[in-house]
Amino acid sequence: MAVTIVERLVGGRMLRFETGRVAKLASGAVMATYADTVVLATCVRADPRMGIDFFPLTCDYREKTGAAGKFPGGFRKREGAPNEKEVLTMRMIDRPIRPLFPEGFCDEIQLQAWVMSHDGQNDADVLACSAASAALYITDAPYQGPVATVRVGRIITEQGERFVINPTQAQMEFSDLDLVLSGHKDGINMIEVGAAEMDEATMLRAIRFGYDEGVKPIFELIEELRAKCGAPAIRMGELNTPSEEIFKKVKDAAYTRLVEARKINSKKDRNAAVDAIKGEILKAHFAIPEGISYSAHMVAEKALKHAKEAFRILEKKVTHYLVAQHGIRADGRKLNQIRDLDMSVEVFPRTHGSAFFQRGETQSLVTCTLGTVKDEQIVDGLLAEYAKKFYLHYNFPPFCTGEAGRIMGPGRREQGHGALAERSLLGILPTSEDFPYTIRLVSDITESNGSSSMASVCGGCLALMDAGVPIRNTCAGISVGRFTDTDGKVQHVTDIIGEEDFFGEMDFKVSGTREGITGIQLDLKARGLKVEEIDVIFTHAKEGRLHIIAEMEKVIAKPRGDISPLAPRITIVKIDPEKIGKLIGPGGKTIRGIQEATGATINVEEDGTVFIACSNAEKAAQAKAAVEALGAEIRIGAVYTGKVVAIKEFGCFVELAPGTDGMVHVSELAHGYVKKVDEQVKVGDVVTVKVINIDDNGRIKLSRKAMLPIPEGAARE
Incomplete structure (x- = not known):
């Protein structure tokens, strides 16, 4: 196969697909370049393994740390098991591709995507999805694609809203929408959304924009690549279908x-x-x-x-x-009827917040834990390292479906469901300035018969309110299914159960508040959806969502006025960044001393923000006073109360704040003549002094007598 290159402007940057140069022994290989981000995607088709009756599609995505000029962490200094970002991208590649193979196809398909270069601005996840689709499309596999994947952001400017295709990391800082969209010539077949309470009409505009301006140009480019590269003819192979x-x-x-x-x-x-x-x-x-x-x-x-x-x-x-x-559903409900609800808060006595949520035979126990800066999750990938102040962990044990299975760590499905619930609740959380706590939610599914991720959203919101987290609005989630008869008649159902998910064509999960959508995940077995049908689905989802929110608010109408007494109390103090060294002290001596004296945990940011966490209010106040004193600017005329730390012949030294001492000369100790310093003060005495001078070297001169009453005889003199 000769080297073939196709390229097109997408989102204001050049997207380039190249094949025929690298990995020529694979069934298909594409080097995809977008700005300075490069992904190598390969596809191998193998003969079916004997005895299998399913489609063994494997999608793998790995971020080579060298792509961003970094070294792998750990002792071995080598890439290891996939991290959460890689796992979620694998699912992102798999979900739009898997339904586009014929029923009964059992040949093994293995897709691999490697990030070879990363420019720090154009993320590789959506590029890898399109590259994997292109590598698959130029093989002889009966893949009914191609699909293309883009990200859409929304930035509010003085001229109004502006949607952006594949926004850079800098643009995403200002975006209130993170929409990932996959589709092909017949419509949209995968959606993932995290948003800040975006109304349905705006979300539809974003989806239409993403398809027209991003998805369509890319799948047309992939079709052009196949036409030019001399791809082999489609080979169906033996289908495992009944005669x-x-x-x-x-x-x-x-x-x-x-x-x-x-x-x-x-x-x-x-x-x-x-x-x-x-x-x-x-x-x-x-x-x-x-x-x-x-x-x-x-x-x-x-x-x-x-x-x-x-x-x-x-x-x-x-x-x-x-x-x-x-209109007959498996469990006898009406098409838009939601299963019976049961919920409560304060489920466990020693958690910071807890909730029980049940919808039909799907049930979740959610706990909320509040922590400090040291509890943040550090995320280090190809992008700049950052700390997550909110994360949700989802657990799906075998017993929740009445089965006995392997007990192991979270799999891809659990990580995907947890990520969906996490981004659904992220849109209602307060800013870190308003609520400086690190928040961890754990959703344990104890019964499951469909939509356990949406139960995690509802239970998670209840647990947040129970913990006293000042969320913006109550958030709930619901799933909508789709059924089509042989004559083409389509019917949508609300709140699908496990059987409807298994036999149906769609699982369209939507979460949000009364104000708008915060999260979406679309998994589709049908060919594709048009925007007009998505509009109808949004209407069904909103009706169901509002019903659930009303029931949730009967249990707890708003967040509690205060956090749990079991949670650490966090106080924020701002100091001059130049005073950070003084606060920490030599070898951490000063800050360690404050922590030992008060029992508080103190974390200092580079901008001078100091977080003081302590479960005892009195001790927290002491720690705050000590930090403020260290960070305060010593000014002439200011009055301080401090401890005498040293006595000399010429005077004494008083500690104004940890690490900051001033000298009281013998002549400033008292009115009149002072023969010996230790006749007036002793080490450990607490005295009130006034700052009378600060010399060019920063040495502080204090006066004790300025704060003492003048003796009567001296006054008459």
């Missing part, structure tokens, strides 16, 4: 009974009826005879496997038919 004969036999035997079984409202009874029908049909028509040859056994076993798949497809079609044509 028409097997499907007809299953349908004739099961359809009528399956329609009635799917109308049963009870999940347990419904599943039992469906399993009984399935077992009878498989036993009657596809049982493997005994005493047959090995080859005949293999044929019969394959027919049985295909019959099971045919039954699954038929059950899916019946589910779509009942919802789209008759």
Whole structure:
């Protein structure tokens, strides 16, 4: 394959795809360049592994630290397991690509994206998504793409709002929207959003802008790359799908009974009826005879496997038919009806905040912990290192679905759901200036039957209010599903359960407040959505969201007026940055002394902001006074109360603040003649003094007698 290069301006910068030079033994390889950020994406198609009946698609994304001129951390100085950013980008690559393969395709597809250069402004995640799609599209795989991915930001200027395609890191500092959008020629098939209570109309404008100005030009560029590079013809391969004969036999035997079984409202009874029908049909028509040859056994076993798949497809079609044509949902609810709600706060006695949230058979226990600056999560990647003051951890144990499984650390799904709930709640949090605490939420899913991430949003909001975090507005989340019958009729349902997620075409999660949207995640199995349909979905989601918010506010209407007495109290003091060294002292002696004396934890920022954390209010006040004294400018005429720390023949030294002493000359100790200094003061005495002079070297001269009453005899003299 000859070297092929295509390029186009996208978002005011040149996007370039190159193939035919690097990784030529891969099925497809593309070097994508955007400004000075470069990603190498490769695709390999392998033959299907024997016995598998699923699509083994692997998406991997890695950020090479050398791409930004950095070294890997740790003892080994080598890249290791993927970090959270890499895992979330892997999911971002996977979700829009996976649905675009034909049913029954089981060949192994492996996509890898490596960041080779990073300019610090143009992030590589969305570039990697488009590059991986391009590498896949120039292979012989039956990929019904290509998809393209962009990020959209919104910046408010004097001229009004301005949407930006692939905003730089500098622009994102001023953006109230972080929208990641994937799509192809037939519509949009993946959305991720974090926003600051953005209304639905504005969000729709952003989505339309992103598709027209970003997604469309990029997938057209990928199509141009395939046309020019001499890509091989599409090779479908063997599909693991039942034959028409097997499907007809299953349908004739099961359809009528399956329609009635799917109308049963009870999940347990419904599943039992469906399993009984399935077992009878498989036993009657596809049982493997005994005493047959090995080859005949293999044929019969394959027919049985295909019959099971045919039954699954038929059950899916019946589910779509009942919802789209008759409005009958699996659990008997109306199309826009939300499951029964149950919630409470103050669930646990020793947490800073806690909440219980249940919607139907989905249940979450959420705890909120408030911490100090030292509890911030440090994030170090290719971008500049930064600290997260809010993070949410989501746990999905096997028992929440009634299963016994491996007990291990969080997987990709858990990290993805946690990230969705985190960015949904981020939009309602106060600024760090108004609320200087580090906040950690933990959502433990204890029962699950659909939309556990949205339960985490609702439970997380309740826990924040219970902890006294002054959030802007109450936030809730809801999911909307989509069903299409064979005649093309589309029906949307609100608050989907697990079966509706499994058999349906869409899981469109929307979270937000009464004011607007804070988070979105769209997972789509159908071909694509138009903006007009997304508008309808937003309407359904808002109705459901407002209902849940009203119920949440019956439990706790607003954040508590104060934080938990178990949480540390944080006081903020501003000092001159030039005084930081004085506050810390030689080897940290001064600040350590204050902490030991008061029991407070003190953190100092480079700009002179001092955070004092202490659970005891009196001790916190003492620590604050000490810090303020150290940071204060000593002025002539000011009066201080300090401790005598040393006595000399010529006077004594008084500590005005930790690390700051002044001298009281013997002539300034008292009115009249003073023969010996220790007759007036002793080490450890607390005295009140006045600053009478500060020389050019910063030495402070004090007077004690200026603060003493004048004796009567002296006054008469």
